[in-house]
Amino acid sequence: MKTALNHTKIFIGDTVANGSVQAVLACVVAHLETAHISCVIFANVNLGGRQLDCIVLTETRALVIEAKGYRRRLRGGPNGPWQVQIAGGEWKGTRNAYLQARDAALALRDAMRAFATDEPPYPTAALVFEPHVPEGSELSGDFKVAILNLDELPTELEKAGPGGWPLARWLAFAQHHRLIAVTDVAAACDPALAKAEELLTSYRKGFVRTYGPLTVDILSSSWKADTGSMDSEEVTRRITLGADACLLGPSGCGKSATAYCAAIAFAQRDGIPIAIAAKNFSGSMKVMLDDEVQQIVDAQARDVIASAQSLNRPLLLAIDGFNECSENQRVDLLRRAAAFGRRYEALIVITSQTSLSRADLLRLDVYTVAPPSSNLKTAIATQAAAGQPLSASAAELLTVVDSCLEARLVGQLGASKAGHASRFDLFDMFVRSRLGELSALGISRLAAIAGWMTERITFSMSIRDLDRTATGGSPPTITASLVTNRLLSIRGDRVSFSHDLFLDAYSAEAVIRVAANDATAVVLALADPIHERRREFILGAINDPVLLERVLAELADAELIDACLAGRCGRRAREWAEVVAERVFEILAEEIASARLTLSGAGMWSVGFEHSTIAWTKQQRAFVHALPARVAAGSYLDKIIELAGHMDRRLVTERSRLRDEASEKKIALRSEAFGAAYVSQHGEAPGLTHISSRLHAGLVPWHREEALGSMLLERLRRTDLSLGQVYFLLALFRRNGVFDSAAATVIGELLDRYWTGAPYHFKLDLMDSAGWCGRADDAERQTLIDRIEALPNEPHIFLSTTVVEALQHLGALEDSADEYKDVVLREVADCLAAPQDPDACARAYSVYSACMDHPYSNAYCAIFNDLAPSERATMLSMAARGVSDSAAFVAPLIVEIAALPNRQVTLVLDRFLTPPGPDSFNLSEAIEVFALAHLAFGQNQLPLHVTEPAEATANTATLGACGRILYWMNRTDLSLAERTTNSASAQAFLEADRAGLTVNCLRLVERIRIEGWTQSAGLPPPVQSIASLVPMAAIALAKRALNNPDLLNGYFKFYNDHDRLNDLIYAVGIVGRLGTTADIAFLRDYVGDVSLGRPAIEAIREIEERSVDGSYERSASPSWG
Incomplete structure (x- = not known):
């Protein structure tokens, strides 16, 4: 129904066909009518060849409005082009909206001057974002153009302007320009906008109706991101506010439900979400989008997308179950998703069990879901049981399951007959309860389908292949029943399991059926990388106790043993594991009782253990590596604490024996012995040491x-604990406890009781725990601060730094941070007063590093970032000259210098072009500094003059060749032919590889972190892969390494077996990244390898992908970026 306008007259040049302009026009009219302000409004008019969105004209003011509907983050100012952040965090150039608004106002004034005889007043301009400026945008304007959210426009309309014309004159102006008078906002707008709004409203309602039921029962999970821990609600909030996201985690832990929640919240904010299942992707994004949209509304995807664009509604593409996409299609799917995000400035949300195979195509914020806690699993099961109390058997079964889906199944089943069940049993019982009399036939059919998919490494199959897998005795009604009971799902012509956990369970069933009671076949299947995620199901699927006993006798895998101890593989497997574990604890105690320390006086650890006389079996060693996860979950706590007490008493005896020798060798025996017993991961260390070190290093599931x-905190209150016992309890409390006021009190008491004379590593751990208590109440927090400040000064730099950091985290330094800015200002002024002085340069580096590592780092950052551009460039240049060879934070310093407008400043980095010494202090940063310096010189087009090391070796020659290639690869000002010619000698040197160092050096260079580089304004993404320059030679080098791993050598002095394995995995990746189908047979030889199997499968997948999309020509040519 139209409403007559009493105070407003609207004229248009043409109907408004943009949703943002429509929204602005509606807002202006509504406010002016309500405020009884007489005015004339021009919308979508063309003056002097320039289109103007909206002009609001009163007796005293002419306001020109440029309307924008951006939904992605923006950055820009009055000068230069603007940029909009597209999917994956990349920035794309866009028109400067400030200049558009300013020039529109000038165009109106020119038209006014041409129409009038007198000099017209200046119109004012406003840049209005509908509904608001995208969160996180960095925009700046000035007095010429106001930058506003739509809800701020009414206030702007109330302001007085520099002058205007009488309304009669504006009416004459409209007649002169042949503008069209309309009666209201609806008449001013293109009818297609109303139709678009109708379609989108219908689509949003249908989307919520389709996916809402999948989120009704969702309970909040815990997630981890680079910015810290958060709940599901926070993840959803971040996505709806514009964060592209990858939701990672094991199957059944709520990733999909969280993604759907975010998509629905996005729709409720007027966004348009489109959800697709990755397993249905067969090469065409259009087919998938059309199929999805047509199941919600009677329209094609292009209609919905076009409507969203016309109304400036943001788009969100949710891709569920990326890991379920056929392995030979995954990169293609990512490419198409990235293209969708770029083209439509759409948000991208992906759920997956595994990291994205080509994360560089879409740089997403990664959120990893934690396994559900006991409380969450109980809440989910109770909810699924319609609120009925859970039986004892159900509660026991919940300790076994690992996912939200399984907890829901426990609740649905009621678990009346599920006592001591395995994870496989849970799915088997569920399926049998659904299929009833058809259970036997249905399970056979599921096993056949899962076996077919596993053999082909795929997660879906065509209808035709489904028919072909049917046996003669399988009636057609079986498949229909599996679909009806939501065990299988059919979309289009693709069939898949309704959840990949069902695929895992029935792949395990297929293994057991094919093995036919052959224990060797089962053991081989457990070792096959193809079944990496299904091994628990395979073990749990074994019902025959004789077969199970034979399989368990061969078991020496720590992860599977952990699953047995946790009960996930069934009662018999758990009982077997508990018996073996008891024996392992006995051996651990025997080992401690006979442990003898030895003093070397050299190397990283000057105190170690003599070789144990205890004869460990391979299976028992695997149990030792499995125990940390069980201890972290609260099992065997008493036994571990008892062993720690035994170890501490043994250390007292050994220190007494070695006191004189340690004094002669100047070894701090108390600290070093404690480190050897609880921190070291040396192979000769006792089993308890390996358990402790893995717990403290975070190498166990979270x-x-x-x-x-709460129970651990009570244990820590005891006054009879030894140092090792406290060390164990603190590690466990950090994983499970709440660092509130109670924790602050206990940790303060531990400081009083144990600090004086305590070993170095114990002090580090205790002080680190103190720093976690920032959430304590003010009184308890201040008491803890007082206790820390009362401690004697620590001479060790790492320990004293930890003390300062703890005080910082507790808020003890906040009040004095502002006061410290005066000190920083004096330091900076002192440096700038003598820019060529070496001592001043060293101080400049100290100022720069203090921005990242100083008790008052915030003060340093504030001052440094507020420097004038020229002063900041001088400080950075001085810091580069003043930094020592072993200093930290050199890599970010190089990136900042490379991004300076004055390219010549980069010349100060020439010292970092020399290959680092093979015995460098910080190995990874030394390579990073070396590589980034070559990138900086290459991208800034500076001449390369490298000073050879004083003692040139094969190591430095090989890495130097990598650096030269890296430099020429990034000289994008030169032609491809010039770059190839200039790097030819370095390429030839690497290809010869006489010292077996090339593979290691290539890997070290390719793995450097370049995130900061790509985010720096003005720096293009660097070309980093040297192997892609010479694909055939790189493949030959990789195959040579895989065939002769003993010939591999490493750049750095302490090259070990772990490094060699990483080089071999990298070599497999080279073949996968650059090879052809002719290389698949070579890779298949490594599929069964325990360490290289999974990388080999991934490499085969990459090659198959290229065989589908025809990208061999691209991969076989030089990659200059």
């Missing part, structure tokens, strides 16, 4: 159980 945390 589970947070607050009930366990």
